[in-house]
Amino acid sequence: MSFGIGINAKFAVIVDRFGNVYLYLGGDIGIKGLSGSLTHGWVQKGYSAQDLEIVAVDEAQLESLLSGWSMSAGGGAGVGASFVGPFGEQNRGYALTEAGLYCPPQAGAGGGYSFRVYDNGRRTSKMDKPNLLNSRFEYWYQYYFSQ
Secondary structure, eight states: OEEEESEEEEEEEEEOTTSOEEEEEEEEEEOOSOBEEEEEEEEEEOSSTTTOEEEOOOHHHHHHHHSEEEEEEEEEEEEEEEEEEEOSGGGTTEEEEEEEEEEEEEEEEEEEEEEEEEOOOOOOOOOOOOOTTSSTTHHHHHHHHOO
């Protein structure tokens, strides 16, 4: 959700595919007003359309991508997408993409900091064949929506 006039405060709750929970705090420059989104995200390697590859990463790499400083830009009207560039040498070459529901229409670009607030305790190095669903929320979706 974001709110403000031109310069907005922003926060997000992120649940990864291992059940860990992160809190994102930041700001952006964008459309003013209260807004919210519900998105699904995935990890990709590469930045250009020619070398873009969706990848499945292990828990340690996913935590590295979801924790720390990052920049993002995106928006939508009903549906939309956001692109996130995490900072850090260990994250070089990786990017995150989120797509989902956006209400009301919104657009913005900014940055912030995220940190893990809940550790599910699950440790695995399982690597599945990469696709859109075995990225950030695959196991969370399977657990809550396949029961």
